[in-house]
Amino acid sequence: MSGITRWIALWLCAIVLITNSGIAQERTAVKQGFELSANSGKKILLIRPKVSVGEQSTGGLFEPNADWTDKARKNLDAALFKKQGALGNTVLVSPEAYGDQALVSEEYTNLFGAVASAVVNYQFFVGNRLPTKKRDNKAGVFDWSLGEGVRNIPGAQGADYALFIYNKDAYGSTGRKLLQIAAALGPGLAVKSGEHLGYAGLVDLKTGELLWLNADAAMGGDVREIDGAEKRVGQLLEEFPGSVEAVEKAKQP
Amino acid sequence: MKKLITALIATVIASVPVSAAPKSKVVAAPTPPPYTGVYQPQGVDEIGLWREDDERERALTNSPLVIRDEALNAYVKSVLCKTVGSDRCNTVRLYILRVPLFNASMSPNGTMRVFSGLLLRTRSEAELGAVLGHEFGHFENRHTLQQFKSARSGTDLLSWAALLASMSGTRQSYQNFDSIRLSVYGGLARFERNQEREADLLGLGYLNNGPLRPHAASRVWRNLILEVEASSAARGLRKPNFNGVSFFASHPPDGERVNYLYALAAPDGEGRDDGTGRHEAALKPWITAFLDDQVSLNDFGASEFLINSLAESGWTADLWRARGDLFRARGNPRDLMNAADFYAKSVAMNSELAEAHRGLGLSLIKTGRQVEGRTALERYLQLQPTASDASMIAMTIASSEGK
Structure with missing residues (x-):
């Protein structure tokens, strides 16, 4: 396999990030008419989050770190339960699945990833909107679905919604930080050190509709620490339907 | 500096x-x-x-x-x-x-x-x-x-x-x-x-x-x-x-x-066992599926080479059928003549092979041999009445009769 070519491609992406560090933006959308009142006691099925934590090398490659990834997974899980309990909803962990059931679960995790990146690319990214997703055409359009097959996800029978979470953190290495400083002081170039990408989405387990999506390419909170993970989950679930922020926002005229 | x-x-x-x-x-x-x-x-x-x-x-x-x-x-x-x-x-x-x-x-x-x-x-x-x-x-x-x-x-x-x-x-x-x-x-x-x-x-x-x-x-x-x-x-x-x-x-x-x-x-390894027979036997249940995948790659030369090299140890009904599919997929009139020939060889070796009858029928009808083509397609439907394309094939039979 041509691994080296892949690394070079990754590096070129990193170079692009250096020059376009301004595009990182946060976006949230809720399906029109969807409301989840606080303390409604809904059951939310948490699909095993995709978590990956590591360092960013001087050249911008991702250097995976197993210890940090483990810590982050543990901290994020704990923070999620805490946060959801406070909102009055129950978080259920998706059960261990075998055979065909496991295939279904994996397929929907991948489908969610594809749909979420389509939302980010073709709706959240203003310059690239599909004609049908333009706010100019229809006010507040947020119409995406995974299809009714979501009912077959293992654990879907006993839950109302499924929560998908993706989290990738690359902390700038010492070399990367030195490069950043040198580039700023010398030729005055902006080099981005570190990458903190996350998105979270809520899917209706009866209809398959995507109810809420939050994507953020510059997240705060150090997921390797308990406090940091709580802050991160707070940002991931920002404007989560039924949360205090969303309720207050809705009250505004 | x-x-x-x-x-x-x-x-x-x-x-x-x-x-x-x-x-x-x-x-x-x-x-x-x-x-x-x-x-x-x-x-x-x-x-x-x-x-x-x-x-x-x-x-x-x-x-x-x-x-x-x-x-x-x-x-x-x-x-x-x-x-x-x-x-x-x-x-x-x-x-x-x-x-x-x-x-x-x-x-x-x-x-x-x-x-x-x-x-x-x-x-x-x-x-x-x-x-x-x-x-x-x-x-x-x-x-x-x-x-x-x-x-x-x-x-x-x-x-x-x-x-x-x-x-x-x-x-x-x-x-x-x-x-x-x-x-x-x-x-x-x-x-x-x-x-x-x-x-x-x-x-x-x-x-x-x-x-x-x-x-x-x-x-x-x-x-x-x-x-x-x-x-x-x-x-x-x-x-x-x-x-x-x-x-x-x-x-x-x-x-x-x-x-x-x-x-x-x-x-000194020259005289050692190759395991050709065991390999062939182990792959036998899958070779048809793998050949179909290869034919669908639309790489005529490579597929033809692979089919021919598999046939070095003897042609089988499946190999003839795959070769017929390969030629029929390219679909020029000259290819259809060849395909019909290959399917016929396949059917001669195994008259129960439904896909070969299907390919034979379709190739024959396209090259103007309606009667023989219909017979082959009818045989296909007989062998596989519940095939996913059964109604389409039935329609092909009916419309070729109408001409």
Whole structure:
């Protein structure tokens, strides 16, 4: 396999990030008419989050770190339960699945990833909107679905919604930080050190509709620490339907 | 200051090829090192790569591409064990993927992926073992980790060089940066080619020490060359160069591999067992499906070559049927005449083969032999009344009667 070519491609992406560090933006959308009142006691099925934590090398490659990834997974899980309990909803962990059931679960995790990146690319990214997703055409359009097959996800029978979470953190290495400083002081170039990408989405387990999506390419909170993970989950679930922020926002005229 | 920076860049250039290119020349197939027991990753980079790989493997186990036929899996595993020895092969998790391409891979944590296209292209246990042994060599020598480290130091260097070049800002410094960039990219590609050579030799080392015939390794690549030649000949393209190394090539040229794998195969291994019969028997239940996947690639020359080489041990109804499909898919009137002929041979060998009757009927109707065509299609519906295209075929029969 041509691994080296892949690394070079990754590096070129990193170079692009250096020059376009301004595009990182946060976006949230809720399906029109969807409301989840606080303390409604809904059951939310948490699909095993995709978590990956590591360092960013001087050249911008991702250097995976197993210890940090483990810590982050543990901290994020704990923070999620805490946060959801406070909102009055129950978080259920998706059960261990075998055979065909496991295939279904994996397929929907991948489908969610594809749909979420389509939302980010073709709706959240203003310059690239599909004609049908333009706010100019229809006010507040947020119409995406995974299809009714979501009912077959293992654990879907006993839950109302499924929560998908993706989290990738690359902390700038010492070399990367030195490069950043040198580039700023010398030729005055902006080099981005570190990458903190996350998105979270809520899917209706009866209809398959995507109810809420939050994507953020510059997240705060150090997921390797308990406090940091709580802050991160707070940002991931920002404007989560039924949360205090969303309720207050809705009250505004 | 600028002169200093330019001098610095020049020093950096001088140091690049040394850092990026380790030993290269092929000397002898080494005897495999003694087995040291179950390996566990060491250091933050390797542990990190393994963890990422564990996640990928978790997803792979649930992939619809994986062929879960236990008999086929047990067979491929047994070939790996014969090649690398049972102590080494026990820890390998093997996944056969239904992908009609010539490839296999082994990732850092010991996940082996074997594409179905490889199984279609190997003719014996020894040939399959040669490729599996090569992939195992990548794993045993931890090539992904080395590759990651070399890519990291290469790109680190380039980042600093880019910074220095833009600080200096002279025409000369940008030219120097371009040279560094080319030599880093070239160095990384050469590093990867050398890893492939190393894995080739290690794979051959396993074969030399095992029960299978080591000369089969060279044959795998010779067959691949013949297939690529057939593929380009069918498209009227110039014959590819099998000996030149292109700048970004990730693998050594096939011609070189054929030569050194043949030269370094243990001479006393010539008389050893190839396992051709066992290989054929193990693949028999799958060969039709793999052939269909290959035909749908729309690579006429390569598919025709593969069908013909499978037929070297005797034509079967299935092979004639696949060849008919291949010609009918291209669909020129001359192809349909040939296809009808091939389907007829298939039906003559096995009158119960529904797909052959279907292909025969459709080819005949298109070449104007309506009556015979209808008979063949009716026979197809008789054999497979619940086929997914049954109503469409019935309509074809009806409309050809109307003419």
